[in-house]
Amino acid sequence: NSTLYLLDTDIPENNDAWITGQLYGWFGEERIAQEIVLGIGGVKAMRALGIPIDVYHFNEGHAALAAIELIREKMSGGNTFEEAWKATREEVVFTTHTPIKEGNETHPLDRLEYMSAFNGLTRDQMERIGGEPFNMTIAGLRLSRISNAVAQLHADTANKMWKEVAGRSDIIGITNAIHTPTWVDERMTQAYEENGDLWAVHKEIKGELIDFIKERSGISLNADNLLIGFSRRAAPYKRSDLIFSQPEIIEPYLESGKIQIVFSGKAHPLDDNGKKIVSNLVAMMKKYPKSVVFLENYDMTIGAQLTRGSDIWLNNPRRPLEASGTSGMKAAMNGVLNCSILDGWWPEACIDGENGWQIGDGFETTDFEVLDKHDSDALYDTLLNRVLPTYYENREQWVQMMKKSIETTRTEFATKRMLDEYYNRMYIKA
Ligand SMILES: *Cc1c(COP(=O)(O)O)cnc(C)c1O
Numbered sequence: 467n468s469t470l471y472l473l474d475t476d477i478p479e480n481n482d483a484w485i486t487g488q489l490y491g492w493f494g495e496e497r498i499a500q501e502i503v504l505g506i507g508g509v510k511a512m513r514a515l516g517i518p519i520d521v522y523h524f525n526e527g528h529a530a531l532a533a534i535e536l537i538r539e540k541m542s543g544g545n546t547f548e549e550a551w552k553a554t555r556e557e558v559v560f561t562t563h564t565p566i567k568e569g570n571e572t573h574p575l576d577r578l579e580y581m582s583a584f585n586g587l588t589r590d591q592m593e594r595i596g597g598e599p600f601n602m603t604i605a606g607l608r609l610s611r612i613s614n615a616v617a618q619l620h621a622d623t624a625n626k627m628w629k630e631v632a633g634r635s636d637i638i639g640i641t642n643a644i645h646t647p648t649w650v651d652e653r654m655t656q657a658y659e660e661n662g663d664l665w666a667v668h669k670e671i672k673g674e675l676i677d678f679i680k681e682r683s684g685i686s687l688n689a690d691n692l693l694i695g696f697s698r699r700a701a702p703y704k705r706s707d708l709i710f711s712q713p714e715i716i717e718p719y720l721e722s723g724k725i726q727i728v729f730s731g732k733a734h735p736l737d738d739n740g741k742k743i744v745s746n747l748v749a750m751m752k753k754y755p756k757s758v759v760f761l762e763n764y765d766m767t768i769g770a771q772l773t774r775g776s777d778i779w780l781n782n783p784r785r786p787l788e789a790s791g792t793s794g795m796k797a798a799m800n801g802v803l804n805c806s807i808l809d810g811w812w813p814e815a816c817i818d819g820e821n822g823w824q825i826g827d828g829f830e831t832t833d834f835e836v837l838d839k840h841d842s843d844a845l846y847d848t849l850l851n852r853v854l855p856t857y858y859e860n861r862e863q864w865v866q867m868m869k870k871s872i873e874t875t876r877t878e879f880a881t882k883r884m885l886d887e888y889y890n891r892m893y894i895k896a
Contacts, residue, residue: 527602675775695776
């Protein structure tokens with residue numbers, strides 16, 4: 467049975483129809499209400515449908531209350547709390563996504579209690595599971611038999627991050643992947659498989675992107691010049707505007723049009739720093755109107771166009787804060803060369819100078835001023851001394867790299883590999 471069920475509270479007989487009304491933006495009682503619907507309601511819905519369950523997979527801490535319902539069920543069947551917790555752990559697997567401590571949701575126990583999220587458990591039992599305040603990720607780790615992070619480097623980071631948590635499951639790395647039929651242009655796949663002219667196909671797709679940009683923004687880019695794509699959520703750690711951080715270095719290239727950049731991305735509705743980043747990108751578009759474009763309303767259409775038609779895909783997060791970064795996989799399989807900090811999935815795929823480029827050397831420090839300067843120097847070095855000469859002076863090598871990019875990523879980072887791993891390493895018991 468592969469039916470997908472969605473839980474919706476917006477029905478006439480419900481006084482609290484609003485609960486499933488929005489995805490982001492709530493952190494207090496409203497958020498807990500949503501998590502009760504997802505977790506406790508999710509288990510009850512499965513029971514009502516009579517669907518037998520082998521494994522419960524919690525994708526991120528939001529679903530953790532499902533295990534509280536599983537414990538309650540077992541206790542009402544006569545088990546002690548300890549027995550119920552232990553048996554529940556055997557049924558649950560958990561995926562963690564967020565390498566930023568503050569991104570991992572917590573709720574004060576008092577608030578969970580008056581929202582009825584204890585679900586029959588005592589305060590002490592809840593505290594043993596998630597602490598005070600109750601941390602949804604820690605709860606997920608203590609309510610599961612095994613957990614995973616979404617790239618190998620992310621697994622190292624997550625294991626360090628949660629080292630002090632007693633009684634948690636092991637965190638293994640299962641690197642994310644993409645659905646290739648959705649994200650890879652068929653013309654490129656065909657050209658690759660039939661040993662066709664990758665450059666000709668790329669030029670055609672790049673031309674389509676340039677038309678798309680013109681339609682959306684009114685800006686006409688130059689199809690012969692290097693086009694950098696950068697689209698991702700405007701979260702501060704992703705540093706969308708790093709490339710502008712030393713204007714004296716980058717400005718001549720933007721003025722001459724030798725480097726063109728198309729950006730897209732949205733900030734979280736409550737993230738004022740993210741909004742500042744977007745407004746800075748728009749200011750850069752006004753300053754360099756022939757070479758910098760910002761496309762509004764980042765969505766899958768824009769994501770697909772940019773990861774197909776750009777020449778290079780730029781990614782410069784503060785390592786190790788990018789858990790995976792799937793847009794780079796979309797680009798790589800379209801022969802769009804990654805130029806990226808060694809973060810998320812990229813350390814697993816990067817053969818520097820052969821299938822893309824690494825920026826810097828995996829340097830890490832919690833002093834962001836030092837890190838940002840180090841990485842912006844490294845970014846300029848890679849871009850100006852390695853990417854540009856290859857693009858403008860060595861087309862043959864560029865095309866070789868496109869080919870290598872596709873070859874080294876098309877199966878390794880496709881959904882089948884990922885699902886097989888989830889199945890073999892998480893869902894079935896060793
Ligand atoms: C691929 C994609 C993402 C995820 O990309 P990251 O590299 O993880 O930032 C987000 N939003 C859209 C619209 C996408 O297409």
